[in-house]
Amino acid sequence: MSADTRAAWPKDVMTTENSRPNRSGKPRHQDGGKPRFNRAPKPNHNHNPRRHRDEPEEKFIRRAIPDIDTPFTQMGIDARVAINLPGLGIETPSPIQEKSIPGIVAGRDLLGLAQTGTGKTAAFGLPMLTRLLNIGRKPEPRTCRALILAPTRELATQIAENIDNYAAGTPIRQFRVVGGASINVQVQRLERGVDVLIATPGRLIDLIERGAIDLSQTGYLVLDEADQMLDIGFIHALRRIARMLPKERQTLLFSATMPKLMAELADSYLTDPLKVAVNPPGQAAEKIEQGVHFVNQGDKATLLAEYLSKHTDELAIVFGRTKHGSEKLSKLLEKWGYKVAAIHGNKSQGQRERALASFRAGDTKVLVATDVAARGLDIPQVAHVYNYDLPNVPENYVHRIGRTARAGRDGRAIAFCAPAEIGELRAIEKAMKAQIPVVGGEPPFEVAKIRERGGPAGRGGPGAGAGTARKRPARRPSRAPKSAPRG
Ligand code: AMP
Numbered sequence: 001m002s003a004d005t006r007a008a009w010p011k012d013v014m015t016t017e018n019s020r021p022n023r024s025g026k027p028r029h030q031d032g033g034k035p036r037f038n039r040a041p042k043p044n045h046n047h048n049p050r051r052h053r054d055e056p057e058e059k060f061i062r063r064a065i066p067d068i069d070t071p072f073t074q075m076g077i078d079a080r081v082a083i084n085l086p087g088l089g090i091e092t093p094s095p096i097q098e099k100s101i102p103g104i105v106a107g108r109d110l111l112g113l114a115q116t117g118t119g120k121t122a123a124f125g126l127p128m129l130t131r132l133l134n135i136g137r138k139p140e141p142r143t144c145r146a147l148i149l150a151p152t153r154e155l156a157t158q159i160a161e162n163i164d165n166y167a168a169g170t171p172i173r174q175f176r177v178v179g180g181a182s183i184n185v186q187v188q189r190l191e192r193g194v195d196v197l198i199a200t201p202g203r204l205i206d207l208i209e210r211g212a213i214d215l216s217q218t219g220y221l222v223l224d225e226a227d228q229m230l231d232i233g234f235i236h237a238l239r240r241i242a243r244m245l246p247k248e249r250q251t252l253l254f255s256a257t258m259p260k261l262m263a264e265l266a267d268s269y270l271t272d273p274l275k276v277a278v279n280p281p282g283q284a285a286e287k288i289e290q291g292v293h294f295v296n297q298g299d300k301a302t303l304l305a306e307y308l309s310k311h312t313d314e315l316a317i318v319f320g321r322t323k324h325g326s327e328k329l330s331k332l333l334e335k336w337g338y339k340v341a342a343i344h345g346n347k348s349q350g351q352r353e354r355a356l357a358s359f360r361a362g363d364t365k366v367l368v369a370t371d372v373a374a375r376g377l378d379i380p381q382v383a384h385v386y387n388y389d390l391p392n393v394p395e396n397y398v399h400r401i402g403r404t405a406r407a408g409r410d411g412r413a414i415a416f417c418a419p420a421e422i423g424e425l426r427a428i429e430k431a432m433k434a435q436i437p438v439v440g441g442e443p444p445f446e447v448a449k450i451r452e453r454g455g456p457a458g459r460g461g462p463g464a465g466a467g468t469a470r471k472r473p474a475r476r477p478s479r480a481p482k483s484a485p486r487g
Contacts, residue, residue: 065078065079065080066079066080066082066083067079068082068083070082070085070086070091071091071092071093072085072090072093072101072126075093075097075098075101075102075105076101076102076105076106076127076130077101077105077126077127077130078129078130078133078134080133080169080170081126081129081130081133081166081167081170082126083169084165084166084167084168084169085122085166088165088166090119090122093119094118094119094122094123094278095118095278096112096114096118096119096120096123096276096278097119097122097123097126099276099278100112100123100124100274100276101123101126101127103274103276104123104124104127104250104252104274105127105130107250108250108272108273108274109250109251109252109270109271109272109273109274110124110251110252110253110270110273110274110275110276111253111255111266111270111273111274111275111276112124112252112253112254112255112276112277113254113255113256113257113258113275113276113277113278114254114256114276114277114278115256115398115399115402116155116158116225116256116377116378116402117378117402117406118278120224120254121158121159121162121163121224122162122166124148124222124224124252124254125159125162125163125166126166128146128196128220128222129163129166129167129170129172131146131219131220131250132145132146132172132195132196132220133170133172138193139192139193139194139195139217140193140217141191141192141193142190142191142193142211142212142213142214143193143194143213143214143215143216143217143218144175144190144193144194144195144196144197144213144215144217144218145194145195145196145217145218145219145220146195146196146197146218146219146220146221146222147196147197147199147204147215147218147220147221147222147245148163148196148197148198148199148221148222148224149199149200149201149204149221149222149223149224149229149238149241150198150199150200150224150225150229151200151201151224151225151228151229151231151232151234152200152225152228153178153179153180153200153349153352154343154352154356154377155224155225155377156176156178156198156199156200157176157178157353158377158378159176159198159224160174160176160198163196163198172195172196173194173195173196174194174195174196174197174198175189175190175194175196175197175198176198176199177190177197177198177199177200177203177204177207178199178200178203178349179200179202179203179349180348180349180350180352181349183203183206183207183210186203186207186212187207187210187212190207190212190213191212197213197218201229201234201237201238201241202234202237204237204241205237205240205241208241208244214244215241215244215245215246216244216245216246217246218245218246218249219246219248219249219250220249220250221245221249221250221251221252221269222251222252222253222254223238223251223252223253223254223255223265223269224254225254225255225256226253226254226255226262226265227255227256227257227258227259227262227395228256228399230259230261230262230265231393235261235265238265239268242268242269251269251270251271251273253265253266253269253270253273256395256398256399256402257395257398259395287405287409287410287411288385288401288402288404288405288411288412288413289410289411289412289413290401290412290413290414290415290436290437291412291413291414291415291436291437291438291439291440292414292415292416292417292425292436292437292438292439293414293415293416293417293438293439293440293441294417294418294419294438294440294441294442294443294444294447295416295417295418295440295441296418296419297418297419297420300388300416300418301329301332301333303416303440304318304329304333304386304388304416305333305336305338307384307386307414308333308338308365308366311383311384312365313365314365314381314383314384315359315362315365315366315367315379315381315382315383315384316365316366316367316382316383316384316385316386317366317367317368317369317377317382317384317385317386317400317403317404318366318367318368318369318385318386318388319368319369319370319371319385319386319387319388319389319391319400320344320368320369320370320388320389321370321371321389321390321391321392322370322389323344323345323346323370324346325389326342326344326368326369326370327342327344327346327368329342329368329388330342330366330368333366333368338365338366339363339364339365339366340364340365340366340367340368341354341355341356341358341359341364341366341367341368342355342367342368342369343355343356343367343368343369343370344369344370345370355367356377359379360379360381362381368388371391371393371396371399371400377403378406379403379406380406380409381409382403382404382406382411383404383409383410383411383412384404384411384412384413384414385400385401385403385404385411385412385413385414386413386414386415386416387400387401387413387414387415387416388416389416389421390415390416390417390421390424390425390428391424391428392424394424394427394428394430394431394432395431397415397428397431397432398431398432400413401413414439415428415436417441419444422444422446422447425447426447426450435451438451
């Protein structure tokens with residue numbers, strides 16, 4: 001979503017059905033988009049003297065099915081949905097869409113190994129909308145026809161925005177329920193029932209316990225970023241939710257990695273699933289230029305400032321390990337003159353949404369984040385990822401660097417490795433089955449030896465061909481940033 005759209009679109013309500021600013025069938029941020037067929041009239045009907053009193057408002061929803069033939073309609077996607085896609089820059093199906101949509105449309109369960117950025121939201125969202133459009137009835141009170149579970153508020157919000165865009169001009173509405181927002185408002189809205197409910201598992205359980213939502217009519221279920229839901233500790237919530245769903249349903253499970261616990265989860269949720277993998281787990285996107293910089297823990301902030309000041313106009317995400325450490329680092333960077341925001345578990349939802357909105361709009365250039373807060377973020381302009389602290393779960397390295405090189409762009413990911421983090425570095429390289437090229441600092445003796453031999457992971461990482469390896473001489477960073485950031 002563009003910054004302009006956000007400005008014109010109240011933040012608090014932007015993902016609820018009531019907020020849909022554009023019922024005319026136009027994807028919201030594409031006012032000058034491609035010509036559309038059977039476009040509904042502009043929604044100024046309240047002032048139309050010719051409008052008959054009893055005429056339902058829904059006449060302004062696109063009713064006729066457009067006569068179009070696109071790669072998506074050829075895979076069985078409803079033309080009322082497919083017509084929105086070119087305006088969103090979605091012309092040709094991505095590999096995950098190509099492999100999964102026909103099977104999903106045919107009613108198969110799906111186990112998808114794919115990260116955010118592969119187009120998986122459309123892979124599950126387009127067949128879901130196609131199916132809901134064909135039901136043609138309103139949901140009953142306190143029920144939802146489709147349920148999408150996501151690990152974090154941010155991912156839930158992103159999914160909600162995508163679904164709104166894909167469903168523009170159709171009668172299908174989504175509603176997002178996440179922690180940190182008023183539960184009473186959510187209870188009230190669910191009274192009417194909802195087509196698509198997008199929820200974090202914890203809040204969904206709260207709502208179920210209050211009797212606000214009943215899942216007995218939920219025929220379409222999506223578990224998105226399932227591995228992260230397990231990491232966060234949602235396994236019990238997910239087991240409970242599984243028991244409340246009807247047996248007759250279609251389930252899609254997406255995960256970037258396939259830990260052991262996932263097999264159990266997949267077993268309890270899926271029936272004879274179609275298995276689809278893009279970007280096998282543990283492998284980072286090829287377009288990311290990676291590097292590791294060896295540095296003492298105490299010199300990391302200065303080193304970060306040096307890197308940041310070389311690219312002051314580009315967006316960067318800095319990953320810290322703890323909430324406290326990330327907050328402290330963001331305050332320090334702010335003091336040094338950087339436009340910075342922090343996003344982690346100690347921030348309120350309002351603060352997190354404001355931080356993300358200003359980062360997306362480019363007003364804030366640096367986002368300091370922890371793992372829980374930042375996985376799954378899809379912000380195409382992110383050019384740099386700095387692993388200020390190395391993650392202790394190796395798979396998270398792949399998720400973190402996947403925040404850059406999105407939507408066909410290039411991206412750079414630098415890992416700061418302190419002497420105490422050598423174990424983490426080796427675990428990451430082992431998980432990726434590749435070495436990360438050294439771009440600065442001096443590797444400890446035993447690491448240098450292993451690297452000379454080709455290391456446990458073999459020579460060259462996914463970024464090894466990127467021309468960064470061993471070019472720069474080892475150096476110690478200076479105590480203060482060399483140049484002040486612009487702007
Ligand atoms: P996702 O993996 O669902 O988070 O999607 C990442 C981004 O890719 C989103 O901004 C989508 O709008 C975009 N996208 C999804 N499918 C396609 C496609 N077939 N072609 C181009 N962009 C796409």
